[in-house]
């Protein structure tokens with residue numbers, strides 16, 4: 001027997017938590033509409049909000065898998081562990097990127113005059129990749145969604161309040177107030193992808209080795 | 215019919231030895247693993263279900279070996295001590311999902327409906343799991359374990375947290391399963407085993423103390439279990455002086471069951487008599503000796 005995934009089920013099993021990223025996007029679109037064309041407001045709002053929530057699904061996908069009583073049962077099934085881990089996080093990350101493209105498209109088309117779609121897709125997309133990895137890793141490390149959220153809040157708030165100077169080595173925020181030319185984006189984008197890859201890989205390896213059961 | 219064979223299974227968590235050289239042969243039917251808290255039962259259950267690997271020793275079943283865990287997962291059904299997942303999801307839907315995770319290819323729906331019927335949850339199939347009673351959640355746990363017709367079913371502390379009525383129901387369900395496969399339960403409740411198992415083993419501090427037919431296990435305490443009848447006055451002093459396992463009152467006479475190497479002091483109305491020890495007597499006797 002070979003176990004198979006069922007991603008629609010995973011979506012339902014998250015309950016209300018499945019919908020939070022959609023609400024965030026709605027709020028960001030409304031905010032952009034309110035601030036029509038004021039990129040100095042819109043871009044920081046997008047940068048400090050959207051990527052962080054990429055961690056949301058990474059965290060709540062694992063509630064039933066590591067946190068709930070009896071979640072060890074899932075590891076006794078003949079489904080491969082990487083499918084329960086990396087594959088599901090990856091799939092939901094792709095959905096998140098699609099969601100981002102839709103959001104940026106709407107803002108780009110109707111709410112601002114400047115061309116934002118491509119540069120912001122690169123910026124927010126790579127930052128989201130980083131945060132999806134942060135969520136995955138902190139869930140695998142702490143096995144508690146509450147703690148994973150604390151990590152996320154502490155990281156984001158300290159980086160934002162100190163403008164990235166507290167722990168510069170892991171800062172991925174750019175703090176730009178306007179659209180950056182693509183040529184200026186490669187550096188930060190690569191850095192986010194690199195850090196993100198480390199987190200994703202670490203989380204994946206640790207997930208394969210989980211031996212602690214609630 | 216294949217036999218599950220454990221030879222010299224040990225497990226340490228760092229320096230702590232949780233299982234020491236456990237060897238067992240488990241045949242078709244219900245097998246009980248009895249032991250106090252911390253004995254290593256859950257550790258052994260997790261090794262059997264491939265969640266943990268043994269530090270040393272070997273486990274085999276027919277031509278399958280536990281050093282190939284991905285193969286073992288196809289023949290194992292597991293219900294841990296607590297099982298309460300997917301609270302937002304309806305019973306049937308959750309089981310359909312689990313059937314997929316287990317890789318049941320053909321007749322997924324039919325397999326699910328048949329296990330729902332088996333555990334008597336047909337009326338709850340469209341209820342959210344979060345809305346089920348404790349006993350129903352436990353039965354759902356069995357449903358997920360038996361999906362896919364595993365050859366070995368492992369149930370940790372089957373009746374923990376159930377009320378007396380649910381316990382009896384759940385034991386009946388387990389006994390039914392034991393007619394079709396190997397079912398291994400672990401518990402610290404002797405009654406669970408007496409009510410369901412043909413064979414059992416007693417585990418204490420990671421070591422297997424005895425195993426065998428539950429009737430022969432009782433014999434360990436042969437010649438050590440006494441019954442005396444006493445008046446109310448003597449009842450209290452007997453309780454202080456002797457190792458009283460249980461007492462029953464009829465009118466003003468108390469009948470005490472006492473664990474003792476020697477005949478207990480004859481304070482009673484009649485002289486003490488030796489009785490045939492039960493599994494519970496044997497278990498208490500062994501635990502007393504081991505401290």
Ligand SMILES: Nc1ncnc2c1ncn2[C@@H]1O[C@H](COP(=O)(O)OP(=O)(O)O)[C@@H](O)[C@H]1O
Pocket residue numbers: 212227230231232249250251252253254255256257258
């Ligand atoms: N993950 C773990 N790490 C360290 N020690 C553990 C772990 N799991 C269990 N133990 C210890 O191993 C012993 C056996 O535990 P367990 O198998 O849960 O016993 P039981 O199920 O019989 O109560 C206990 O002393 C327990 O504290």
Ligand SMILES: [Mg+2]
Pocket residue numbers: 255256257295370371
């Ligand atoms: Mg236990």
